[in-house]
Amino acid sequence: MDVSRFEKLSETAWRIAPFEGMRVPAIVYATEDLMTEMDDKVFDQVTNVAKLPGIVRASYAMPDAHWGYGFPIGGVAAFDADEGGVVSAGGVGFDVSCGVRTHLTHLTREQVVSVQQELADALFEHVPAGVGSEGEIALDAQGMNAMLLGGAQWAIERGFGRPEDLDRIEERGCASGADPAAVSEHARKRQRREMGTLGSGNHYLEVQEVAEIFDDEIAAAYGLVKGECVVTIHCGSRGLGHQIGTEYLREMVLSAPNYGIELPDRELACAPIKSELGQKYLSAMRAAINCALANREIIGHLARQVFARFFAQEGLPLMFDVSHNTCKVERHAIDGETRQLFVHRKGATRAFGPGHEGLPEALRPYGQPVLIGGSMGAGSYVLAGVKTSEPQAFSSACHGAGRRMSRHAATRTWGGRQVVDDLRAQGIIVKSPSLRGVAEEAPGAYKDVRAVVDSAEAAGLARKVAFLKPLICVKG
Numbered sequence: 001m002d003v004s005r006f007e008k009l010s011e012t013a014w015r016i017a018p019f020e021g022m023r024v025p026a027i028v029y030a031t032e033d034l035m036t037e038m039d040d041k042v043f044d045q046v047t048n049v050a051k052l053p054g055i056v057r058a059s060y061a062m063p064d065a066h067w068g069y070g071f072p073i074g075g076v077a078a079f080d081a082d083e084g085g086v087v088s089a090g091g092v093g094f095d096v097s098c099g100v101r102t103h104l105t106h107l108t109r110e111q112v113v114s115v116q117q118e119l120a121d122a123l124f125e126h127v128p129a130g131v132g133s134e135g136e137i138a139l140d141a142q143g144m145n146a147m148l149l150g151g152a153q154w155a156i157e158r159g160f161g162r163p164e165d166l167d168r169i170e171e172r173g174c175a176s177g178a179d180p181a182a183v184s185e186h187a188r189k190r191q192r193r194e195m196g197t198l199g200s201g202n203h204y205l206e207v208q209e210v211a212e213i214f215d216d217e218i219a220a221a222y223g224l225v226k227g228e229c230v231v232t233i234h235c236g237s238r239g240l241g242h243q244i245g246t247e248y249l250r251e252m253v254l255s256a257p258n259y260g261i262e263l264p265d266r267e268l269a270c271a272p273i274k275s276e277l278g279q280k281y282l283s284a285m286r287a288a289i290n291c292a293l294a295n296r297e298i299i300g301h302l303a304r305q306v307f308a309r310f311f312a313q314e315g316l317p318l319m320f321d322v323s324h325n326t327c328k329v330e331r332h333a334i335d336g337e338t339r340q341l342f343v344h345r346k347g348a349t350r351a352f353g354p355g356h357e358g359l360p361e362a363l364r365p366y367g368q369p370v371l372i373g374g375s376m377g378a379g380s381y382v383l384a385g386v387k388t389s390e391p392q393a394f395s396s397a398c399h400g401a402g403r404r405m406s407r408h409a410a411t412r413t414w415g416g417r418q419v420v421d422d423l424r425a426q427g428i429i430v431k432s433p434s435l436r437g438v439a440e441e442a443p444g445a446y447k448d449v450r451a452v453v454d455s456a457e458a459a460g461l462a463r464k465v466a467f468l469k470p471l472i473c474v475k476g
Contacts, residue, residue: 001036001039001043006028006035012030012031016028016043016046016047016050019047022059024057026047026049026059027061029063029392029393029456030061030062030452033451034447037404038066039067042066045068045070046059046065046072049071049075049268050077052079052088052270053079053086054272055077055085056083056085057334059075060396062075062347062396062397062456062461063398063452063456064347064447064452068346069090069093070090070091070265070268071090071093071344072346072347073347073403074399074402075091075345075346076344076346076348076394076396077091078332078341078394079273079342081272085272085341086261086271086273087272087273087278087342089244089249090267090268090270091268091270092245092325092344092346093325093346094242094245095236096236096237096241096289097236097289097293097323097325098203098235098237098324098325099170099234099236099292099321099324100232100371101232101300101319101321101371102230102231102318102319102321102371103231103316104223104228104316105231105316106225106313106315107229107311107315108228109209109228112229112471112472113427115310116471119207119310119472120472121431122306123205123303123431124474126306127205127299127303127306129199129200129205129432130200130437131200131437133433134193134194135193135194135196137195138192139195141188144180144192147291147294149180149287151173151178151297152165153166153172154290155294155298160294161301164317165297168318168320169320170350171293173293173297175286175290177286178287178289179280179283179284179287180287181283182280182283182287183284184243186243186247187247190238190242191238191239194238194239195298196295198299198474198476199238201437201440201476204233204376205232205233205234205475206470206472206474207230207231207471207472208229208230208232208380208469208470208471209227209229209468209471210224210228210229210230211467211469213226213465213466214464214466215464217366218366218465219466221365221366222319222320222382222384223317224382229471231303231316232380233299236295237289237291237292238292238295240291241288241291241292244288248280248284249267250269252270255271256270259272282327289326292323293321297321303316319369320363324348325345327345329342330343330394332390343396345396347399348393348398349370349371349372349398349399350385351367351370351385351396351397352367352368353388354366356385356395366384367384367385367462369383369465370382370383372397372400372449373399373401374400374446374449375442375443375449376430376443376475377470378401378448378449379469380468381449381453381464381465383456384462384463385462385463388460388461392460393461400446401446401452402452403445407440410439410440413442413445418439419438419443420432420438427471430473434476438475
């Protein structure tokens with residue numbers, strides 16, 4: 001991307017002044033090297049978002065930004081319903097509430113490596129992964145409604161998790177305002193056998209070593225110990241979320257003229273928050289959030305079952321679970337006035353700073369854990385939310401490394417078997433039902449996650465806490 005089109009605010013902040021219908025500026029947080037790696041569509045998309053009705057302060061893009069559907073992946077924007085603000089299905093994404101959870105194991109790297117291959121095989125066998133993967137749970141109509149209303153709480157009530165997990169899940173494991181009636185029969189059908197499954201794409205379950213600590217105090221508060229291992233799960237609302245996104249985007253495109261909305265891009269289909277369609281979408285989206293929270297809770301339970309076979313201890317307490325494809329109602333200060341806003345984060349993570357009332361009491365002094373997934377070979381990071389992120393980007397941070405190459409280009413460059421063998425040589429065991437899927441997610445297809453995380457920290461979006469090095473990766 002051509003940085004000459006931006007005003008440089010700092011080494012990690014770039015601004016585009018409003019032009020051609022933009023209601024607010026656009027701001028991208030990244031180093032110049034990361035900026036030049038981004039495709040030009042990021043410029044187009046972050047400026048198009050700035051043209052939507054009711055947008056507040058600015059349209060933002062995180063350091064991992066790349067081309068997405070409507071919004072850039074890594075896009076953040078907030079809307080005021082009282083000023084004609086809109087909700088956009090493209091601003092949430094197709095995998096509603098895709099997110100990351102990390103469990104502590106209190107096991108050393110040596111303990112895990114001693115059974116690494118057997119543990120990898122068992123996790124792969126016990127946690128369904130891949131396109132159209134199905135689990136052992138089959139939901140009837142009543143069960144589906146209960147899951148869409150209850151989220152992780154529903155899963156725990158049925159024995160798939162622990163009550164203490166709820167303190168460490170965003171929204172305590174359940175999004176209020178969900179309405180199963182807003183979810184179509186087709187979306188329900190797609191999800192009937194998909195609870196407790198990873199799916200495909202960049203979703204994974206990894207066993208990781210805490211290889212480096214950057215902040216001893218926060219790491220200790222989070223339960224992270226250098227040399228110990230964690231289990232990290234990355235997935236979302238599966239077929240149900242995708243179907244909700246597909247259906248409501250179509251309806252929003254057709255309805256936009258009736259609301260007097262001129263779309264800068266059909267992919268930015270939206271509806272006024274206060275409209276019947278806007279409220280219906282929010283109800284369906286919240287049901288999909290609950291689906292994703294329940295799904296990750298069940299997968300965490302399955303991982304606990306596998307670890308119990310190998311290690312004679314009660315393990316895997318939950319550190320945190322946070323989503324990065326949502327629209328959340330939050331209160332933020334705008335020009336000295338606290339206002340209720342609808343904050344869209346697409347491929348971006350909520351990152352509340354220390355003292356925020358939305359954090360669990362045990363974590364409140366330290367800020368929210370921000371879980372950043374890297375590629376299979378590069379590792380991942382745990383960050384902590386900081387107070388400076390609120391005025392910077394509505395308390396938001398990046399969510400991963402961000403793609404630098406399309407999936408199609410990746411498969412032309414690498415073979416799945418080559419990637420598996422290369423990673424094994426590095427001490428990382430990859431288990432997947434699809435070698436093509438492995439090639440699509442080759443480490444070289446992603447940006448340098450360390451550079452992304454360093455940019456986020458330098459921009460005041462979050463603080464580095466720990467680096468996690470993969471040992472086992474189960475993916476779709």
